[in-house]
Amino acid sequence: MSSSTVNRAGPWEWGGLAVLSLPTVLLGLDVTVLYLALPSLAEDLRPSGTEALWIMDAYGFLIAGFLITMGTLGDRVGRRKLLMIGVAAFGAVSAVAAFSDSTELLIASRAALGIAGATLMPSTLALISNMFADPRQRSVAIGVWATSFALGMALGPVVGGAVLAHFWWGSAFLVAVPVAIVTLVAAPLLIPEYRAPRGGRFDLLSVVLSLIAILPVVYAVKRVAKDGLGTATIGAAVIGLVFAVLFVRRQGKLASPLLDVRLFTDRTFSAALSVLLVGLVGVGGSMLLITQQLQLVEGLPPVEAGLWMGPPALMMFVAAIGAPLVARRVPPGIVVAVTLALSTFGYVLLTQVDAAGGVALMVIGFGLVYLGLGAIAALGTDLVVGAAPPEKAGSASAMSETVQELGLALGVAILGSLATAVYRDRADDDIPAGTPPEVAEAAGDSLAGASSVADRMPDGWLDQAREAATSGLHMAMLVAAVGSLVLSLLSAVALRHIGVIGGGEPQADEAALDGAAATEGAARSEV
Known part of the structure; x- marks a missing residue:
């Protein structure tokens, strides 16, 4: 259908997109805002290595677990209504997390934030599909949405570093409260309600x-x-x-399933989802490890570590905006493959980081990793949603967001665990005989634990622990580099059938005009 035959969005809809971008930025920010807070959090709550991982990724796993359910629930109760319920819950639970006085309460709060976040993500993307009927405008709007989430992820360490320079670690959660208030006030004014006319039974x-x-x-x-x-x-x-x-x-x-599994028969849908999932595994793990490296190994204060994350965030933002524009002239498969190849080089650079004086190399390498993130977040989401028919946009949106959240959380779990295993293997060998058991356990569990008991260890031992942590970073980044390279090659093959973005629409319009001209000519000949 020609874009001229559908209602084009005006200032009201674009204002609504700005409102929808607020919770989207917040969701991305909450994925990474704790990365810089983890060392000070560890000193206060003293979590074990595994508990620290739970604090980091319980949020992402619970979002991934409930996205499909909440996407379907929004169709039945109303997408704007569910959005507002989720925003209110997110703000309230963030306040609870900010004042958590135990590891268990903080993990429970992060899990509750994940469930609340799961109400927001499918609602925002599905409402965009409702508000922007014109395909070209919808593509731009989805690009803004994807950029907002990725930008929130990139800003997490920066915001975390800024607030931690003046306040305690829990203040990183309170950023959500004013965002929730603004969204609750503006959403009823600028965002229309949508409820599926025949939602079916909620199973x-x-x-x-x-x-x-x-x-x-x-x-x-x-x-x-x-x-x-x-x-x-x-x-x-x-x-x-x-x-x-x-x-x-x-x-x-089921006649009305939570997830329409027939969507996976579409080659574009399945391939784009795979790229999003695997690509974000490396990003999720590297974000955690790099922020820890900057603070615990390089010894940078939180605000300075956050500022060093700014240049990679800028590269991600440029890629997220630029990739859809380049894909109007170059097939998306090629764009994704090239940016992932650059990310591979970034991971390789990160395997060469030293335990001291490696900040510049980390920023350059991580910037290239973020370049790939921006491209696959914007193009991948657009391909997934665009591959589904309009009546299945909700299921497609939920799946896109599910694999992104799951990929990030898996990255933290897999690469974080790999780096921790390497650290433990090396650190255990270096712990002096006669060290008190509780001190040895903390020092051998993680670098954060080692830092908390450094005053009870021999001089120079913390430097050995930093070397062990850097070895863990090297191993994790090597695995990420191999995965990124393989994904780059597979993307070029799996997405090769997709033409340039928007390339089919002008041709369709020309065909329609040719058909109309032929019909008019036939009518004249009959007269």
Whole structure:
């Protein structure tokens, strides 16, 4: 259909997009805002290495677990209504997290933030599809949406560093409160309500099946990180996979499923989702490790570490805006492949970082990693949503957001655990004999733990711990580099059938004009 035959969005809709961008930035920011707060948080709450990982990624895992459910719920109760409920809950739980006085309460708060965040993500993207009927305008709006989330992720360390320079670690959570208030006031004024006319029955059994499919897998990942591969870990993974099969089979039988599994038969949809998932695994792990490297190894204060994250954030922003524009002339598969190749080079540079004086190399390498993030976040989301028919945009939106959140959380769990394992292996060998058990346990568990007991260890031992942590960074970044290179090659192949963005629409319009001219000519000849 020609873009001239649909209603084009005006200032009111673009103002609504600005409002929708606020919670989107907030969601991205909350993924990374704790990266710089983790060292001071560790000194206060004294979490174990595994608890620290739970604090970081419980948020992302719970978002991933509930996205599909909340996307379907929004269709039934109203997308704007669910958005406002989620924003209010997000602001309230953020206040609770800010004043948590125990590791358990903070982990529970992060999990609750994940559930609240799951109400926001599909609502924002689905409302954009409702507000922007014109395909070209919708593509730009989705690009702004994707950029907002990625920008929030990039700003997390900067904002965290700024507030930590003056306040305690919990203040990083309070950033959400004013954003929630502004959104609640502006949303009813600028954003229209949408509710599916025939939403169908909300299947609670599917919700239960989806959660039982995801949570045991989460447990398995965490158990491997702590205790290695064992009977309990394998059993949890098997349970998750079994229930995942049951979930998919049930969706195929329902008239109104939580997830329309037929979407995966579309080659573009499946390929774009795969790129988003695998690409963000490396990004999620590297963000955590680089911010820790800047503070715990290089010894930078939080605000300075946050400022050093600014140049990579700028590169991400440029890629997120520029990639969709380049893809109007160059096929998206080529754009994604090239940017991922640059990210691969960035990961390789990060494997060469020294335990001292490696800030410049970290910024350059991480900047190239972020370049790939910006491109795949913008183009990947647009390809996923564009591959689905309009009536399935909600399911497509939920899947796009699910794999992005899951990819980030898996990156923290997998690469973070790999780096921790390397650290523990090296640090345990360097702990002097006769060290008190509680001190040895903290020093051998993580670099944050080692820093907290450095005054009870021999002189020079903390430098050895920093060397061990840097070795862990090198190993994790090497694995990420291999994954990024493979993904770059696969993207060029899997996405090669996709033409330039918007390239089909002018041709369709010309065909329509030719058809109209032929019809008019035939009518004249008859006269």
